[in-house]
Amino acid sequence: MSAPAENSSKKAKTPRTPMPEQPAAQRVTNFTEVALGYTAELAAKEAARCIQCKKPLCVKGCPVEINIPGFIKKLAEGDLEGSYKVIRDTNSLPAVCGRVCPQETQCEGSCILGKKGEPVAIGRLERYVADTFMASDACEQLTGAHACAMEREGLKVACIGAGPASLTVAGYLSALGIKVHVYEALHEVGGVLVYGIPEFRLPKAIVRKEIDAMRAQGVEFHTNWVGGKTVTVPDLFEQGFNAVFIGVGAGLPRFLRVPGENFIGVFSANEYLTRVNLGRAYDFPNHDTPAYTGRNVAVFGAGNVAMDAARTAKRLGAERVMIVYRRTENEMPARLEELHHAKEEGIELMCLNAPVTFEADEKGWLKSITVQKMRLGEPDDSGRCSPIACEGEFCDIPCDMAIIAVGTGSNPLMAQTTPGLALNKWGYITVDEETGETSIPNVFAGGDIVTGAATVISAMGAGRRAAKEIAKRLLA
Numbered sequence: 464m465s466a467p468a469e470n471s472s473k474k475a476k477t478p479r480t481p482m483p484e485q486p487a488a489q490r491v492t493n494f495t496e497v498a499l500g501y502t503a504e505l506a507a508k509e510a511a512r513c514i515q516c517k518k519p520l521c522v523k524g525c526p527v528e529i530n531i532p533g534f535i536k537k538l539a540e541g542d543l544e545g546s547y548k549v550i551r552d553t554n555s556l557p558a559v560c561g562r563v564c565p566q567e568t569q570c571e572g573s574c575i576l577g578k579k580g581e582p583v584a585i586g587r588l589e590r591y592v593a594d595t596f597m598a599s600d601a602c603e604q605l606t607g608a609h610a611c612a613m614e615r616e617g618l619k620v621a622c623i624g625a626g627p628a629s630l631t632v633a634g635y636l637s638a639l640g641i642k643v644h645v646y647e648a649l650h651e652v653g654g655v656l657v658y659g660i661p662e663f664r665l666p667k668a669i670v671r672k673e674i675d676a677m678r679a680q681g682v683e684f685h686t687n688w689v690g691g692k693t694v695t696v697p698d699l700f701e702q703g704f705n706a707v708f709i710g711v712g713a714g715l716p717r718f719l720r721v722p723g724e725n726f727i728g729v730f731s732a733n734e735y736l737t738r739v740n741l742g743r744a745y746d747f748p749n750h751d752t753p754a755y756t757g758r759n760v761a762v763f764g765a766g767n768v769a770m771d772a773a774r775t776a777k778r779l780g781a782e783r784v785m786i787v788y789r790r791t792e793n794e795m796p797a798r799l800e801e802l803h804h805a806k807e808e809g810i811e812l813m814c815l816n817a818p819v820t821f822e823a824d825e826k827g828w829l830k831s832i833t834v835q836k837m838r839l840g841e842p843d844d845s846g847r848c849s850p851i852a853c854e855g856e857f858c859d860i861p862c863d864m865a866i867i868a869v870g871t872g873s874n875p876l877m878a879q880t881t882p883g884l885a886l887n888k889w890g891y892i893t894v895d896e897e898t899g900e901t902s903i904p905n906v907f908a909g910g911d912i913v914t915g916a917a918t919v920i921s922a923m924g925a926g927r928r929a930a931k932e933i934a935k936r937l938l939a
Contacts, residue, residue, distance in 0.1 A: 491774075494661065506591040507539065519531060527920065530549050544596065549607075557590075558669045561589035564586055571584070602638075615937075619705060620642070622710055625645050629926065632708045633682045643681075656919065662740065690876060696906055707907070709877060710912065711874060713916055716734070716867065723820050728823075728829035731867050735754075735775075739775055760783065766797050769866075770798075788813065791815060833860075881903070908929075909928070
């Protein structure tokens with residue numbers, strides 16, 4: 464009777480299977496993906512560590528509720544197709560999630576093995592399955608099944624914005640035969656997956672593969688349509704759409720509000736990453752769209768976006784890249800893996816420093832920043848210790864490029880052209896937490912435009928909840 468417990472204890476003590484990755488000295492010279500992925504042997508070894516809990520907490524920790532023990536069991540048995548189908552039952556973008564989800568605070572953070580040892584590498588296994596499985600057609604790519612539902616005449620849904628929330632809605636509903644039209648402001652589909660996350664973390668070919676499968680199944684994508692301007696919610700209902708999903712993100716950059724932020728060489732992280740990613744500056748000269756580069760680069764903020772900007776600047780030739788942060792490394796909100804990779808790549812952490820002013824030369828080009836030393840006080844509402852300025856302790860740092868990565872806000876365009884759309888005090892759309900429905904009947908919303916800047920997987924979870932409710936109403 465003690466064998467299962469002994470087996471669980473043994474697996475808990477077995478270390479996680481490392482994932483091969485490019486050496487730091489090599490990867491800072493290219494934009495090729497850092498993590499190289501599991502081989503079949505490594506994936507099988509890691510899958511064997513799962514103890515197949517009867518009440519799996521990992522599933523509760525997943526915003527899209529993947530049957531994690533189920534897909535790992537199939538993988539351990541050598542059934543790659545079955546494993547893929549289990550994932551696809553709830554996740555529209557598994558290859559994406561396996562790369563960019565904060566597993567350490569979600570599924571892996573809830574793994575029982577993590578209580579006494581290291582959790583199962585769920586994200587790495589999900590990535591392996593998604594990357595390795597070869598679908599024979601678009602239906603299998605989207606759902607894991609060889610047949611798709613016939614298109615249901617007279618039913619159509621519009622999504623405004625083409626980020627992870629809207630893509631989840633489109634994938635879910637199109638698999639049920641409901642026609643979906645997606646309207647995107649930029650010239651390329653994918654939202655933050657394309658313009659925000661660098662190539663070395665999420666190759667654009669991965670995103671295109673998922674989108675091409677949706678397109679092949681009948682989803683229509685319309686680019687260069689600005690939500691709230693060239694396409695509005697009232698217009699869509701006049702055109703006969705049964706429901707509308709708003710997934711426009713929260714792309715309005717926030718700034719530091721210190722003197723000199725308008726000098727040449729100071730960028731928001733949104734602008735900088737969009738120029739590099741969407742403009743393909745990372746692939747210069749194959750794409751003739753070079754990005755602004757600096758020798759001494761300061762990045763303000765310490766989340767994933769800040770890490771992405773810093774590591775991008777390093778790859779584009781910066782000699783020195785600094786993360787300037789008001790708190791300590793322990794309070795940094797970035798994923799531990801991203802922070803680890805940044806430090807390996809030579810990114811400097813200037814903790815307990817806050818910007819005071821930017822200085823420029825006589826032509827307006829940034830030349831230095833002045834920072835003030837900080838110390839930590841009592842915890843604030845977020846649970847982190849509040850930074851307190853140290854009187855008289857200032858320092859000037861040579862700097863010819865600065866990137867502001869301190870968060871984003873909601874774009875007001877949708878609210879201005881959607882009468883009756885309720886917002887909260889921060890300007891984000893308010894929704895029913897269970898269904899994602901807004902104050903307007905049959906208008907749904909999800910992702911950063913509802914929650915503020917959050918994770919890809921949380922946006923997908925919101926899209927899935929809304930899609931389930933839309934399908935329930937239209938197919939009743």
